Amino acid sequence: MRRLLHALAIGLIGAGIAHIxxxxxxxxxxxxxxxxxxxxxxxxxxxxxLDQEIGGTPVVKALDxxxxxxxxxxDLDEGVVRIDNAGKVxxxxxxxxxRSGQNIYSFNDRTxxxxxxxxxxxxxxxxxxxxxELPTEFERSIFVETPIDxxxxxxxxxxxxxxxxxxxxxxxxxxxxxxx
Amino acid sequence: xxxxxxxIALAIAIAVGGGAASVGMVxxxxxxxxxxxxxxxxxxxxxxxxxxxxxxxxRVARDGVLALGxxxxxxxxxxxxxxxxxxxxxxxYRIEGSLPVARFWTLYATDRAHIPLKSGIRRDATxxxxxxxxxxxxxxxxxxxxxxxxxxxxxxxGVGAMNLVLTFxxxxxxxxTGLSGIEMPRIVRVQCNA
Numbered sequence: 001m002r003r004l005l006h007a008l009a010i011g012l013i014g015a016g017i018a019h020i021x022x023x024x025x026x027x028x029x030x031x032x033x034x035x036x037x038x039x040x041x042x043x044x045x046x047x048x049x050l051d052q053e054i055g056g057t058p059v060v061k062a063l064d065x066x067x068x069x070x071x072x073x074x075d076l077d078e079g080v081v082r083i084d085n086a087g088k089v090x091x092x093x094x095x096x097x098x099r100s101g102q103n104i105y106s107f108n109d110r111t112x113x114x115x116x117x118x119x120x121x122x123x124x125x126x127x128x129x130x131x132x133e134l135p136t137e138f139e140r141s142i143f144v145e146t147p148i149d150x151x152x153x154x155x156x157x158x159x160x161x162x163x164x165x166x167x168x169x170x171x172x173x174x175x176x177x178x179x180x
Numbered sequence: 181x182x183x184x185x186x187x188i189a190l191a192i193a194i195a196v197g198g199g200a201a202s203v204g205m206v207x208x209x210x211x212x213x214x215x216x217x218x219x220x221x222x223x224x225x226x227x228x229x230x231x232x233x234x235x236x237x238x239r240v241a242r243d244g245v246l247a248l249g250x251x252x253x254x255x256x257x258x259x260x261x262x263x264x265x266x267x268x269x270x271x272x273y274r275i276e277g278s279l280p281v282a283r284f285w286t287l288y289a290t291d292r293a294h295i296p297l298k299s300g301i302r303r304d305a306t307x308x309x310x311x312x313x314x315x316x317x318x319x320x321x322x323x324x325x326x327x328x329x330x331x332x333x334x335x336x337x338g339v340g341a342m343n344l345v346l347t348f349x350x351x352x353x354x355x356x357t358g359l360s361g362i363e364m365p366r367i368v369r370v371q372c373n374a
Binding site: 003004006007008010011012013014015016017018019021022023024026027030032033034036037050063064065066067071091093095097100101102103104105106107108110111152154156158160161162 | 183184187188190191192193194195196197198199200202203228229230232234235237238240241242243244245246247248249250251252253255283284286288296304305306308310311345347349350
C-alpha cells in the first residue's frame, strides 16, 4: 500500500514536470500554427485570402466574419518586402507576425498619410542601407523595421455590408507582397 | 519484480497522461493567466505579443491564431451570461449597457470551437456599431436569438453552447492602461425554447 502511494506521489510530481515541459514545447513543435497552415496553402510572397469567401475551410481560426483578410509569408534574407495597393476601403489594419505567430507590429489606415496601403517591411540593417539613397517609389511608404527575418503580414479589411464585398475582395486580391 | 514494474508504469502513466491532460484542459478553458474579465466578458490583451505568458503562447501555436495587434483592436469573449449560466444558442438573450470607446465594434456568436454561427437566413450573422440603433443615453440593447425581434437583433441558429464575441477596433483600451475601469454590457437571459 505504501509503495502504491509512493508511486502515485511520484506520478503526480512527474505530471507537474510534464505539464511545464509540454507547455513550453507546444510552440516549437506545433504543426498547426499559422505559419505551417499558410505554408501548406501557398509559397512565400503569395497573398492568401484567410476568409471563407475563397471556399474550403479557413486557413487561420478565430476570424471576425465582418472582416475579409489576406496574408503573405515573407523572408527578408532575399530583400525588403513591399506591400501596397491603390484602392480605398472603409477600414484596414495591418499586423506583422514573426515565425511563431507573435504580433510584432500593427497599424491601421489612420497611420498612413492619405489612407492608402503602402508599406515596406525590412530589417534595421536594410533600413540603414535604404536611408543612404531613398528610391523615389518609396517616398510615401511606411517603413516597418523588424528584428526578424521570416514572418507573416496580415491585412484585415472591414466589410460593413454585402454591397462592400466586391470592393473589399478586389482590394485584397490587388495587394502586392513582392521582394524589391 | 512484476509488482514494481507495474508501479513504475503507473507513475509514468500518471506523469505523462496527467501532464498532457492538464495542459489541454488549461488551454481549452477561457480563463487563464493574462485574462482580463469585465462582467461576463473576457479578453486576452497580451495574447499573440512577445510579452505573452507561456499559456497564451501555447494557445496561439496550437490554434493557429493570428491575434489582433494593439493598433488593430481587442476581442472580448463571453461564454456565460451575467448570472453565470452557460450561453446556449437555443436561448434568447439581451445584451444591454454601454460600451468602451472605439472607432467601431463588431458582435458575433461562435460555437465552442470558435467557428462563427450561421444566421440561417439571408442576413449577416454579425452586428456592428455602424448599423445598430442606440438608446437616448448612447447605450445599446441587442436581442440575441433565433426569432426576429424589433430593434437590434443578432440572429443565431443551432443548438448547444455558444460564445459571444465583441471586438473593438482602433480603440484606446487595447493598450493595457486603458483596460482599468471600462464598462461592458450585461448579458441577460430572456427565455429558452428547449
